Amino acid sequence: MDLIKELIEGSRLALARSITAVENEYDNAIDIMKAIYPRTGKARILGITGAPGAGKSTLTDKVVKHYLEQGKRIGIVAVDPTSPFSGGAILGDRIRMNDLTLNENVFIRSMGTRGSLGGLSKKTADVVKLMDAFGMDLVIIETVGVGQSEVDIVKNADTTLVVLVPGLGDDIQAIKAGILEIGDVFAINKADRDGCDKLNVEIEMMLDLDSRELDWRPPIKRTIASKDEGVDELVEALDEHFEYLEDSGELAARRAERTRDELVAMINEQIMRYVHEHVVESDAFKQDVAAVNTRTNDPYSVVNAVLEKSLKR
Structure with missing residues (x-):
């Protein structure tokens, strides 16, 4: 990708465009981050x-x-x-x-x-x-x-x-x-x-x-x-x-913990995004909400069922 090459070669414009892509979650954002991560x-x-x-x-x-x-x-x-x-x-x-x-x-x-x-x-x-x-x-x-x-x-x-x-x-x-x-x-x-x-x-x-x-x-x-x-x-x-x-050795320890926290945050974000896209907007979830609201089901059972179904997928 030309943008990544220009960034590595020291183009300030490429850096600004890369930041914009990441901040706004453009389609190439993940590719940019993957490419620069080793550096x-x-x-x-x-x-x-x-x-x-x-x-x-x-x-x-x-x-x-x-x-x-x-x-x-x-x-x-x-x-x-x-x-x-x-x-x-x-x-x-x-x-x-x-x-x-x-x-x-x-x-x-x-x-x-x-x-x-x-x-x-x-x-x-x-x-x-x-x-x-x-x-x-x-x-x-x-x-x-x-x-x-x-x-x-x-x-x-x-x-x-x-x-x-x-x-x-x-x-x-x-x-x-x-x-x-x-x-x-x-x-x-x-x-x-x-x-x-x-x-x-x-x-x-x-x-x-x-x-x-x-x-x-x-x-x-x-x-x-x-x-x-x-x-x-x-x-x-x-x-x-x-x-x-x-x-x-505290620097290495802090950075290792930061990496762990970052991975956990990314996993949580992806799970949340999946749940919103495939669960929250579904007709089945609307029925779950109605069932909990009328007390014919309880929220704990609904949440467990959603998690089990989502994680299996």
């Missing part, structure tokens, strides 16, 4: 998440510029809220990183969540693979700030950076979301605000209460992204975590 697994994947208003996009912009100075090629997947009117992404993140779009070593793709809980589009993992196969050294996933379901990013990233900001009740939000459990590195952004010391102490206290025996204690770095302050130290902490992952 994946080389890029480092950084997830950036946190509460709305924490300055994630500005901080991402500064982090990317620091890695560009190291000669890295970087892909950015900015997962934005989906417009309730058009269904498209509200491109706030891309606008805030606008000066990066002209850099030939950066490729930014905004994606709408399209109703997906967890702050990530369902196709995010596939887009990361495409950027990986394209030859990016680092792929950054920046998620929409939706609070409690942000924890899904841990399933897609090697290193997860949690961005918090003083004065927004982040201490309570972090505890609610389980964000302290997923953070590998913490950044207190807008650190010139009142309450920075208080937030720092609260995060440290929560880390002290963590009952898990961990070899890596997440560092807490203070940044003022708008002034590019503290970003050097933050990037250094991110690099140290990735080195720890490689040296400890």
